[in-house]
Amino acid sequence: MRKVPVGPTTAGAGxxxxxxxxxxxxxxxxxAVTARALRGDDCGDLGHPGPLSRFTGAPEPVRSAAAARAAGRAALSPGQVADVDAEGVAGWFVDQYPARRWPGAxxxxxxxxxxxxxxxxxxxxLPAGFEVAAHWARGAVDRPDAALDHGAALAGRLLAGNARVHVRQVHCPASRGASAGATVSLAVRWRSLPTAYARFLAEGLEPGAPVLLLHxxxxxxxxxEGSGHSFQVGCPASGLDPVDFHPDAHALRQVLRSAGGDGARWTPADVTSPAAFAENGVESGFEHDAREWGGRHGHPLHRVVVPQPDALSAATADLYRRWLRRAGxxxxxxxxxxxxxxxxxxVLRAGxxxxxxENATRRRVQGVEWWLAGSEPFSSVDVLPEPPGVRSPALAGLPQWLAVAGFGRRRRALDRGSARGYPVTxxxxxxxxxxxxxxxxxxxxxxxxRMAEALAALRDAGAHQGLLVS
Known part of the structure; x- marks a missing residue:
């Protein structure tokens, strides 16, 4: 079994x-969770209570200030951003998997x-990109224009050493709370297949093994503006719409008040594209390169286009149910x-x-409610609601989570540990x-x-959800 290293070292920077x-x-x-499962391990070593756990009952301004300080301490400095090696990150991802032959990817x-x-x-x-948090010393959660200026300079440093990536900056106080004023969030997306990925697939895939690309x-x-750096205010994961980030929006004022900001100072940057793929999209160059690589090496590439997270979640749950039942x-x-x-x-161990x-927003919880309402009933339903650590008008309350658990015929369980202190823990x-x-x-x-079975099941279960499988 391959030993998982701490990570690749960027030349000269450590x-x-x-x-x-x-x-x-x-x-x-x-x-991390996928690699552990493929090794037959669970995730008992992933994550420990953070420094904010002692601020659960603190007043909102105290808790927000503590969150901002913690985020700033964990973020990269501007000098470290310049030392980021995207190819090295790709190597770190693949090194987490055991060295064996795989029937696909x-x-x-x-x-x-x-x-x-x-x-x-x-x-x-394997992801088509990764997120970097960079320190913003004199940041402000209510100044997206200032965030753009600071982020563009940071992105320029990162791009200088990584010509094969695109950097999407996301300023979203609705999903990141006070930390959006202490750090800049950079979604780094590969514009071609990283060399580390190509090597890993070439050495690890069985002959003719297919590759599945989710978009x-x-x-x-x-x-x-075409410089390799793009910027968006808000994000789909916030549970809000783009219009909710307008200075006059009531939802924005609520979000900023909770994060320690002032709606009167909010001056959003102008947009050049009203409908581009959001931060978790896949760069067209990455897909093209992966498809070309697969064609040269005899590994067919299949693509699943996901219009909303609920569609893939529902289709995968249906697939698991059929898979489990076929096994008795x-x-x-x-x-x-x-x-x-x-x-x-x-999940696998317990059948x-x-x-x-995706998160605790009302839209995502409504997605599972609609799916459960149209599915054959389950005898038990266990619910693990992750507290987002922020307050937002888009979040689901605990009663909505309890309603999800209520779909269980005999067992209905909402994890008390996750619910304690929700949503700010x-x-x-x-x-x-x-x-x-x-x-x-x-x-x-x-x-x-088998991949063919999975693709057929995704086509069948996902057709009415809007999944496009090719």
Whole structure:
């Protein structure tokens, strides 16, 4: 088994992939949980209570200030941003997987269901980009124009040493709270297949093994002047619409008040494209390069275009249910995961059907409610709501989460540890492992899915959800 290193070292800087990729970011978490599941491990070592745990009951201004300080301390300095090596980060991702021959691979946009799908297929999942958090010394959560100026300078430093990436800056106080005024969030997306990925696939894929590319097709207004750096205010994961980030929007005023900002100071930057792919989209050059590489090496590439996260979550849950039942299991026990609260190995070990909510916004929780309402009933429903650590008018309340659990016929469980202090607490990934370890064993694990079966199931289950499988 390959030993997982701390991370690649950037030449002359000693900067590791572990240090570069933002803690708690989606790509980082999903690679970690997928790699562990493929090794037969759970996620009991992922995440520990952070420094904000002692501020749970503190007044909002105190808690927001503590969150901003913690985010600033963890972020990269401007000098470190210049030392980021995107190719080294790709190497760090692939080095987390065991050295073996794989029957395929899943690449693309971060999505919890992609991790579950990869584990069912017995293949690795690799992201098409990663997130970097950079320090903003004199930042302000209510000044997106200042965030753009600062972020453009940081992006220029990063791009100077990484010509094959695009940097999408996201200023979103609705999803990041006070930390949006202490750090700049940079979504670094590869514009071609990283050399480390190509080498990993060439050495690890079985002959003719297919590659599946997942593409988050959500759009958002963007400012992009063609320099390799683009900027967006807000994001789809906020649960709000672009219009809600207008200075006169009531939702924006609520968000800024909670994050310690002032709506009167909000001056958004002009956009050049009203509908570009949002931060989790896949660069066209990455897809083109992956397809060309697969054609040269005999590995067909299939693409799944995801219009909303709920579509892939529902289709994957339906796929798991059919897969489990074909192996002689009931497929009647559901776990609803959220954000970083997931553990694919424990799901597999217990024979559970997983449904993943991107976050705790009302839209994502409504997605699982609609899916449950149209599905064959489950005998048990366990719900793991990840507290986002911020307040927002777009968030689901605990009663809505309890309504999800209420779909269980015999067992209806909402994790109390996740609900305690919701929505302003922070819960580590290992909380999901602690909860799921209490589920009864349902072994042996079903034989791995074949890619052809998975694609057929996604076409069948996802057609009415808007999934495009090609």
């Amino acid at each position: 900067l590791t992939g572990d240090r570069v990729v933002a803690a708690g970011s989606a790509a980082r978490t999903l690679v 899943v690449l693309g946009s971060p999505h919890g269901a992609a991790a579950h799908l990869a584990v069912a297929l017995g293949v690795p999942w 988050d097709a959500r759009t958002w207004p963007v400012r992009d 299991k009931t497929g009647d026990r559901l776990v609803v995961e959220c954000g970083r609260l997931l553990d694919p190995w424990q 559970l059907v997983p449904y993943w909510c 922070a819960v580590p990934t290992r909380r999901a492992t602690e909860v799921l370890r209490n589920q009864p064993y349902d072994l042996p694990v079903p034989p791995p899915l």
